[in-house]
Amino acid sequence: MANEWLMTTTSPDETRRFGVCLGGVLQAGDVVLLGGPLGAGKTHFAQGIAQGLGVEEPVTSPTFTLVAEYEGRLPLIHMDLYRLYDEPTAEVVTLHPAALAQIGFDDYLDGSGVVLIEWARGVESDLDDYLSVDIAHGLQAVDDDIRATTRELRVRAEGAAARQRLQEWMDAWA
Numbered sequence: 001m002a003n004e005w006l007m008t009t010t011s012p013d014e015t016r017r018f019g020v021c022l023g024g025v026l027q028a029g030d031v032v033l034l035g036g037p038l039g040a041g042k043t044h045f046a047q048g049i050a051q052g053l054g055v056e057e058p059v060t061s062p063t064f065t066l067v068a069e070y071e072g073r074l075p076l077i078h079m080d081l082y083r084l085y086d087e088p089t090a091e092v093v094t095l096h097p098a099a100l101a102q103i104g105f106d107d108y109l110d111g112s113g114v115v116l117i118e119w120a121r122g123v124e125s126d127l128d129d130y131l132s133v134d135i136a137h138g139l140q141a142v143d144d145d146i147r148a149t150t151r152e153l154r155v156r157a158e159g160a161a162a163r164q165r166l167q168e169w170m171d172a173w174a
Contacts, residue, residue: 001163003121005155005170008138015041015135015151016048018166018173023052025168029111030072032125033120036135040153042118049116052074057113061118066103075113079103082119095122128161131166 007125007167009015022032032049034042054072062068062080084099094159100106100123108115109127117123125131138150157166 002170003157003163003166005166007155007173008073009041009151009153010039012044013151015044016051017088018110018153019045019050020052020139021030021048021173022169023049023114024064026053026167027161027165028075028113031109031115031117031130033124033127033130033132034116034118035132037119037137040135040137042135045133045153046078046116046118048155049114050078053114053169067108077108077115078118079105079108079125080118085119085122100126107157125159127158129161130157131158131162132158157171 007018009018026032026049034046036042043059046061050070050072050128053074053076055070056077057070059068059070060076062078063082066083068078070078076142081095085095085103091120091163104125107127110123118133124132134156136152136154138152155166155169157163
């Protein structure tokens, strides 16, 4: 069973569809960590996951509220931890445990829904089983012009359930 997958998408719509496909296979208790620079496409991907879970309301990144909850075929807990870091874009990050406790981080991991965490660097050590999706800008040549229109999505599965979910996602995308 695979534990890594590298995918290239060529448009925001394709990035969203890739997320829809994942949302279609996610189960209660699954945790998905999203990483990548600002503007990489994390929100498009998250919107796709929500759509795949049957969420009908608009989904935006909860940068200021930190946590947003949505109802679909499973509850979706969408977190954005960007504001909890001292320097979120630095190589070494400091995520304050007290800040996680204040937003009820552990309570959301009760297994009743899907937890989607943007800017999740530093929480991996608190988790046993998760999918990690890192999104980066890719380059595409168009008529001798180089444009950053593609996205490289590097998926990694940590734990048995995540590896199973990754395989289901890969099979569904094929």
